Amino acid sequence: MKHRPAKARIKVGFKDALGMLGPYVRSRVLEQVKSVWLIIVYLVLFQTIVLKIPVAQASLIAFGIGLVIAGLTFFMEGLVLGLMPLGERVGMRLPQRVGLMPIVLFAILLGLLATLAEPAIQVLQTAGKSVSAWEAPLLFMLLGSHAQALVLSVGAGVGLAVALGMIRFYYSWSLKPLIYVLVLPLLLITGWAFLDPNLRYLTGLAWDCGAVTTGPVTVPLVLALGVGISRMVGKSESGTTGFGVVTLASLFPILAVFCLGIALSGSVPRPMDEEAFFLKENRERVKVLFESDDHMAAYALLRAGSVGRHSFFAGAAGGEDGFAAKLAGNESLRKAVFKGDESEFARWVREHGSPELRMTCFGEEGTGSEGASAGGGMDVGRLLAENLFSAVKAIGLLTVPLFLIMFVILREKMFRMDEVFLGLGFTVVGLCVFSLGIEMGLDRLGRQVGSMLPASFQSVEVSQKHKEICPFDPGVVQTALTPDGEEKSFFFAAEGGELQAVPYVEEDYDPASGCYLYRETRGPLFGGEGSLWGIMVVVLFAFIMGYGATLAEPALNALGRTVEELTVGTFRKSLLMQSVAVGVGVGLGVGMAKIIWDIPLAWLLIPSYVLLMGITLISTEEFVNVAWDSAGVTTGPITVPLVLAMGLGIGSQVGVVEGFGILAGASVFPILSVLTVGLYVKRVRKAVLKGDNDKHEEGPAIHG
Amino acid sequence: MDDPKTLSKITLMINRAVSPGILAGLKEIGVHDICVAAARAPIIRERKSLFGMGTKEDLVDTPSDIIVFLVPQEVADPVLGHAIDAGELTIYGRGSAYSEDITVPAAHEIFQEPSPISVDLEKPDRGLRSLQKVCCIVQRGQGEAIAKVALYTGAGVPVIYYGNGTGVRDKMGLLRITIPAEKEIVVVGTTRHNCESVMDLMIDVGRLEQPGKGFIYTYLLKKGLADLQVSRGDRRHAATMEQIVAAIDQMRGDTVWRRWADAKDSAKRKQRGYLTGFVDLTLFCNAGKGAELVDAAMAAGASGATINTYRHICPPDSPMARIGLSREACSMVIPSELVPDIIEAVREAGAFTDQCFGQVQVRTIKKAFTYVP
Secondary structure (H helix, E strand, O other): OOOOOOOOOOOOOOHHHHHHHHHHHHHOOOOOOHHHHHHHHHHHHHHHHHHHOOOOOOHHHHHHHHHHHHHHHHHHHHHHHHHHHHHHHHHHHHHOOHHHHHHHHHHHHHHHHHHHHOOOOOHHHHHHOOOOOOHHHHHHHHHHOOOOHHHHHHHHHHHHHHHHHHHHHOOOOOHHHHHHHHHHHHHHHHHHHHHHHHHHHHHHHHHHHHHHOOOOOOOEEEHHHHHHHHOOOOOOOOOOOOOHHHHHHHHHHHHHHHHHHHHHHHHOOOOOOOOHHHHHHHHHHHHHHHOOOHHHHHHHHHHHHHHHHHHHOOOOOOOHHHHHHHHOOOOHHHHHOOOOHHHHHHHHHHHOHHHHHHHHHHHHOOOOHHHHHHHHHHOOOHHHHHHHHHHHHHHHHHHHHHHHHHHHHHHOOOOOOOHHHHHHHHHHHHHHHHHHHHHHHHHHHHHHHHHHHHHHHEEEEEEEEEEEOOOOOHHHOOEEEEEOEEEEEEEEEEEEOEEEEOOOOHHEEEEOOOEEEEEEOOOOOOOOOOOOOHHHHHHHHHHHHHHHHHHHHHHHHHHHHHHHHHHOOOHHHHHHHHHHHHHHHHHHHHHHHHHHHHHOHHHHHHHHHHHHHHHHHHHHHHHHHHHHHHOOOOOOHHHHHHHHHHHHHHHHHOOOOOOOOOHHHHHHHHHHHHHHHHHHHHHHHHHHHHHOOOOOOOOOOOOO | OOOOOEEEEEEEEEEEHHHHHHHHHHOOOOOOOOOEEEEEEEEEEEEEEEHHHHEEEEEEEEEEEEEEEEEHHHHHHHHHHHHHOOOOOOOOOOOOEEEEEEEEEEOOHHHHHOOOOOOOOOOOOOEEEEEEEEEEEEEEEOOOHHHHHHHHHHOOEEEEEEEEEEOOHHHHHHHHHHHOEEEEEEEEEHHHHHHHHHHHHHHHHHOOOOOOOOOEEEEEOEEEEEEOOOOOOOOOOOHHHHHHHHHHHHHOOHHHHHOOHHHHHHHHHHHHOOOOOEEEEEEEEOOOOOHHEEEEEHOOOOOOOOEEEEEEEEEOOHHEEEEEEEEEEEEEEHHHHHHHHHHHHHHHHHHOOOOOOOEEEEEOOOOOEEEOO
16 A cells, blocks of 8 residues: 555644643543542442541542542543553454464463453452461462462463354354353353362352452453454454453353362362361371461461361470461561561561560560551652553553554554554553552542441540550549449540540550550440341442442443444443443342342352343343443442451451352342343333334335 | 546445345346445334333344446446345335445456446336435544434434544554544435435534544435334234335336425535535455555655455356456545546556456535534
């Protein structure tokens, strides 16, 4: 192709350029403000008005939220300008140049890379923080020593899913049979796993894996690629539009995790009680869960209760203090065992360590409190560098293969690449700023609300309100009686001219210094301990939070945009987002109820998916594709930290084995809500077509 | 190869549920080169408002398809009739069908030998004469307001589809991202005598006399059947107004009797500087090539283009299957004397090679309007 001389370019003056940028920037920022204001205002109001706790570090959080909005603005614009057009162009060109096999290989590679680019493993490890090795050994192993295997199997699952998705476009298969073929076995496995004590705890992890694997970069890219490819291949009359890959990429990893779990379950000890777990007789069987003996010793030291510690260190030389001293004295051992995060060890030393040990660890001051607060503070430079690195990694890992394909295999000059590169730059900046903002603002806010949320149905310590009463006179402590005649100690504290009865806890009085550490508690705010009203408030909170957070999700925004574009506005972005958001809200509410009442996940998943398959059967292909895809899209960078904060807050108060399964719930219900909306729309459309008139009299034929 | 051929272009704008039937019907008679674009058709829905006090109106969107293909002039009427029958379009609410005359001044060789069409030439002609089409291109999001003009004047059911505009924005480097490229295109076929009043109302509603708001033009249709069912809701009469209008249309064979534009309108119209002597040059090409070809056309004098995508439908064993599944139509409104230059420019840019499978279709514009600096 010959190129004509470039046409005259309009020179835009600096002032005019600013005049054009102004409205552009304003409209994009406003769009993001519109999407995040609800969740932020809601969290702040809930904390200050319902829980009646002021927002700590408010200015930092406000700054973080500013960053979230700026980051989202850049990121979304980058998706629209760079990442999605790039994906679509490669998707359109690829089938013209190569056959199905190379595309399948490329898809597998892309799926694997997507999992590595946007690792969900930290999220899952955070969610599994409370998992104990003796209660759920298999789960413990998968999140700990076998985390790499978990990531790889999820990656393999996503890879296969993307490949199958592409094959599906080639042969114009309907998504429905694929859903049945995948979901039915998954439900059977889930049911079977429920009966196996070890696999039972895996269910939540497996289903959550499905929900979190597809991140905010993968989804738009895979979507755009699918849209591109399906435009060029398939039967010409079929209406497949490029959706469905995300669905498969959510279902396959579940299967992969189950397979991995089943494969490993033979070598893993059965769940047992804490004492038995740490007994010497079981040592050989249990050791597979840990990387080394020292790991296990450290685990026993930090995580086990007194029974477990006793049982583990009973025969060991020097006992627990001896091991702790060994750890404190040997830096390389500490490094190997804790992998850089020594905060838990420091806390253990502060709380349980002997004075000598404290001296070794923290030096002269002997408290280590300064060290701890410095560790909890923020190193903005480091945070920025970390986030920038992960943003570059995520975008790079996913786009480099695309560029390689474009320049090496297709060898084609793409039109308007400057825009694409600008867009990719925007995505990197956006992703970095956005995750920084999440870490600084939204996450903190979420954690504050989450940790205090259980106060609505039980009493919770207000962690920000530790006060020392110095000197304290134990003589003021009085006794009160419960209706059963049990004695409770309390004293009156005078504060701001008001008297307040405070329960007296003996451990908080330090006779040496004569000080009493007074921890303020809050709640139960609604009714008594564990009241139904209080729990309903939590469930309602989860609903509104899920609703608000979902509206701000960038991947869902991208999906909504694509759906609206491809359906020429018959399926509005706002309709999709609203119905998904309601679904996520319901899912989170149900998830909360699951945690509080400890309902097995299988009881929630199996009936809802059975119901889903029924509705899928009678729904139109268009809605089935979009509805199932939206399930994979919902749980993104905004929802996940908030859900985790809330789940962990509730979970730690209620004392559950594992906090998984909430995200899985947040995936099922959006499918349900979108399909329901789809059924309604189908009815309206039918009515429009049929009209309220019969075939009217055909007039006489007219010949022109 | 390039002597302008005059052909009949048939456009069907129909409810998507009707499309499979129509496509099957067209395949039957040997129409093998069809382009289908996704669109939506809004109609007014009347509903009882809350507490049953009065009625409330909103718009419902129906997924629609725009089906376009070319046939030789002599079979245009029977093919149109065949399509109308295949889709049972006389039951209104299902869609519209039109034919118009266009020229094809240049095309890839593959379009030289159209497949023979075997249609019953005695097919009753169902098309009405005296129809005219309005096509209005506005920024994404503004289409609904324009469509409402067509709905509330009873002109017919408008169809909205998406396109991407190029023009000034492509001459200004990366700053172009500040100008949205997404457009909405609203088309409606209506009676020739009211068409310009509809157009004037659309100009008012869309404020098209202001810069950057949009573009509107009208062109003549040869024959057609317009979907008149602009609303849906409770009925209290034996026949709806739309049914009565359609029945009279059918009896008279045209729509002249529906003229309602009054003198005041025409007085106002005179003040507007309409553009005349323009044509709509639409270049069909393979997907992904449109932007490049438009760039070449713009270098040759075109002021811009609106690109929208079509799905190309043909039997897999037809020679037309080489063309590719996804097509782009780049519509450029240009002064008629520019046509040869632009064809030359896009030819040089490779429009008629096997990469693009380009085909140029030119229709005469009756009247156009936009902001003129």
